[in-house]
Amino acid sequence: MNKKSKFLAFPYLVWMAIFIIVPLILIAVFACTTKVAVDPVDGHRLSEEEIEAVNEAYIEENGEDAEIPEDLIPQKTVFTWDNLLAVSTYMPTLINSIWLALIATLICLLLGYPVAYIISRIKVSKQKMMIFLMILPMWINFLLRTYAWMSILENNGLLNKFLGLFGLGPYQFINTQGAVVLGMVYNYLPFMILPLYSIMVKIDGSTIEAARDLGAGSPNIFRRVVLPLSVPGIVSGVSMVFVPAVSTFIISKMLGGGTNMLIGDLIDLQFLGASYNPHLGSAISLVLMVFILVCMSITNSLDDEEMEGVIV
Amino acid sequence: MKKSLALVLVFMIVLAALSIFLYTWKNPQQPDEPDIEDGEGDGEDEEELSFSDSVDWDRFRGQGITINVYNWGEYISVDEGDGEFDTNAEFEKLTGINVNYSTFATNEELYAKLKGGGTKYDIIIPSDYMISRMINEGMLEKLDFDNIPNVEYMDDTIDTSYDQNGEYSVPYMWGVCGIIYNTTLVDENDDFETWNILWDPKYMGSILMFSSPRDAFGIAEKKLGFSFNTEDPEELAAAAEALKEQKPLVQAYVADEVFDKMGGGEAALAAYYAGDAITMMEDNPDLAFAIPREGTNIYTDAMCIPKGAPNKEAAEMYINFMCETKVALANVEYTCYSTPHTEAFEYLDEETQNSVSYPSEEVKLTGEVYRALSDQGSRLLDEHWTDIMSSGNSNPATVIIFILACVAAIIVVNVWKHNKKKKIELEEVELR
Incomplete structure (x- = not known):
């Protein structure tokens, strides 16, 4: 790589610094700080009783109706672990989101893998059409598509009406965890198929023919040739589905009926809920990021190993 | 295959173009300067009404002032192509002040946006409890009621305890x-x-x-x-x-x-x-x-001016405009909420006056207003x-199970990796 082409990466580096690195640092800073009331004279942290006392003294001095000015008690931003420790209260919600996202990712993989393989093996001209058809739903707004599922799954929605024709149901589909997983699978399936397809299309047909010539049956070809060669696709597909699925909040709101709170809803609540608490919100986001990193490193370690195996 | 793809695309583009054409044909764009006929043809009631001369509307004309208004979505009368009263356009026509109008969906969104800084608004229309919170935090400007004479029309039976001395806000809807x-x-x-x-x-x-x-x-x-x-x-x-x-x-x-x-x-x-x-x-x-x-x-949504508004006096003129009988009537007819404007209420038809939007005194007395909670x-x-x-969809034990599962997965992957490496090394030795 010469100097000129490195120079071309410069705009992206600037972009990354401003919109990725700086926000990450800000999240970390917010997560580890909090605002506390301090004494205006010596700057020590005031307890709640002391704050009350200061307010009462002010009212006594200036009469009943006096408004307490905002700067009566100055606030200071201090370092604290409290926010991060408070996240432990929300662990069950976090685990629940990871669990649902894992199920959704697994279903996406099981559904997407055969499709990607089949598409990669048909005629090139047809492949384009198939990929086009697969991406077509994504031209429609994400919210609209989720909204449509709402009217399909409702108690007197399309699905239950159809089942009713045969005297079945009505069943409870919407407002369950199953509906949330369905929403995730539906919305993120293309993100699984695309990376899988782009890796599989590079598997040379002659490799498979050679394996067959050497007497390998279909299960063997899949296990020893196709699967190892497609691992990079699996890894990137899994991360592209898992990461947005674990942090989603609108799907659980619309299809989960608000009763299946996910970690994304919780973060949303810290910023747009009754109490505006960006510190706790950032702390939850930070912990979520750590969990995602752990999950991703497990998947990635699979990939590294296989790549070595392929090279050898 | 490529041809059929192109055909589908062309078909879709034509379809889109056709629908855009049909739409604009059915709803012709209003010219920028509406002619006199348009301005007056607003339906029977409004025809009798005209703007009062409570303030000098022309005070800011020609100064190129723009005010930023931040309101709830679908919460103001706009012209949707059927000759309805267009509040902001009428204000611009009357005063020569430009209105830059944007909307929010929740009080908390408005609060987060103002707290985050960056954007300056001249008019905001939050709800009661958010107003008292903003007053407590010193985020609102006191209004100069000399510039808002129309405030006299406001119904004083509506509980405005969120703004105890009535210094910061003028009710819009309740x-x-x-x-x-x-x-x-x-x-x-x-x-x-x-x-x-x-x-x-x-x-x-x-x-x-x-x-x-x-x-x-x-x-x-x-x-x-x-x-x-x-x-x-x-x-x-x-x-x-x-x-x-x-x-x-x-x-x-x-x-x-x-x-x-x-x-x-x-x-x-x-x-x-x-x-x-x-x-x-x-x-x-x-x-x-x-x-x-x-x-x-x-609940009450009321018009306020946030601290640091660039054009406070023009904003007060906007509030006064919103309290004009004609404007208040158009807005309440559009939104179906309840108006605190006593004169506009008189102009509503009887059915609306007796509907659930205007409950009895009894309800008003047992009712309560939200005020800001402390942090x-x-x-x-x-x-x-x-x-x-x-609650109900997970228990704390799952945390431990999950962490154990993660550790187990890491161990399994590593052992498997190690074994495989050994096997490959053995194979290499054999090959040599």
């Missing part, structure tokens, strides 16, 4: 909260004028509740006879307990989804606002609305809410 029910899906002999109906096991799975914690807690608090603005930890815990008890009966916690769910007969009962109930009843005549006698929430109070409320929402 309304009450109640229970909307579908008469075909409920037993009509039941008593709907009580919040207890939302705890009736008979209606399991067909009750809708608010998804905003403050409103949901409000209902539980009134059911138990507490104030909306209680911060007593024991009372909040009791309300949380009641909501937990109710959770198995609730179909969903909703905001605007209520329109679809009640309109389509998906749910039988919902707690929501009177103005929206009227809109829903227009779509689905089976719906009815009741106001519980334990007391309900009377501790709202945090406690949020904690309870999270606890209610995430």
Whole structure:
């Protein structure tokens, strides 16, 4: 790589610094700080009783109706672990989101893998059409598509009406965890198929023919040739589905009926809920990021190993 | 294949072009300077009304001033192509001040945006409890009522205790909260004028509740006879307990989804606002609305000027304009909420005057206004809410199981890697 082409990466580096690195640092800073009331004279942290006392003294001095000015008690931003420790209260919600996202990712993989393989093996001209058809739903707004599922799954929605024709149901589909997983699978399936397809299309047909010539049956070809060669696709597909699925909040709101709170809803609540608490919100986001990193490193370690195996 | 693809694309583009053409053909764009006929042809009532000369509307003309207005979505009269009163365009025409209009969806969104800084607004229209919070935090500018003479029309029976001395805000719309029910899906002999109906096991799975914690807690608090603005930890815990008890009966916690769910007969009962109930009843005549006698929430959205507004006097002129009878009438007819403007109320037809939007004095007396909770109070409320929402679908043991599973997965992967490496090394040795 010469100097000129490195120079071309410069705009992206600037972009990354401003919109990725700086926000990450800000999240970390917010997560580890909090605002506390301090004494205006010596700057020590005031307890709640002391704050009350200061307010009462002010009212006594200036009469009943006096408004307490905002700067009566100055606030200071201090370092604290409290926010991060408070996240432990929300662990069950976090685990629940990871669990649902894992199920959704697994279903996406099981559904997407055969499709990607089949598409990669048909005629090139047809492949384009198939990929086009697969991406077509994504031209429609994400919210609209989720909204449509709402009217399909409702108690007197399309699905239950159809089942009713045969005297079945009505069943409870919407407002369950199953509906949330369905929403995730539906919305993120293309993100699984695309990376899988782009890796599989590079598997040379002659490799498979050679394996067959050497007497390998279909299960063997899949296990020893196709699967190892497609691992990079699996890894990137899994991360592209898992990461947005674990942090989603609108799907659980619309299809989960608000009763299946996910970690994304919780973060949303810290910023747009009754109490505006960006510190706790950032702390939850930070912990979520750590969990995602752990999950991703497990998947990635699979990939590294296989790549070595392929090279050898 | 490529050809058919191209054909599909061309077809879609043509279709899109055709629909755009048909749309513009059916709804011709209004010219920038509406001619006189357009301006006057606003329907019968408004024709008699004209703008008062309470202030010198031309004071800022020609100075190129632009004010930024931040309001709820769908909350002002606009011209949708059928000659309705276009509030902002009329204001621009009358005063020569440009209006830069944008909308928000929740009070909390407005608060987060102002707190985050960056954007300067001249006019904001938050609700009661958010106004008192902003006053407490010194985020609002005191209004100069000499510039807003039209404030005299405001109905003083409406509780404005959120702004105790009335220095910071001028009411825009108000309304009450109640229970909307579908008469075909409920037993009509039941008593709907009580919040207890939302705890009736008979209606399991067909009750809708608010998804905003403050409103949901409000209902539980009134059911138990507490104030909306209680911060007593024991009372909040009791309300949380009641909501937990109710959770198995609730179909969903909703905001605007209520329109679809009640309109389509998906749910039988919902707690929501009177103005929206009227809109829903227009779509689905089976719906009815009741106001519980334990007391309900009377909410007010009011116009305020945030600290540091660049054009405070022009903003006050806008508030005065919004309080013009003609404008207030157009806005209330568009939104279906309740107007605090006494003269505009007189112009409404009798049916509207007697509708649920304008409840009796009794309701007004038992009603209560939301005020801002302290930081501790709202945090406690949020904690309870999270606890209610995430209860029942996971227990703490899963945390330990999950961490063990992660450790196990890492060990398995590493052992497997190690074994495989050894095997490959052995094979290499054999090959040599």
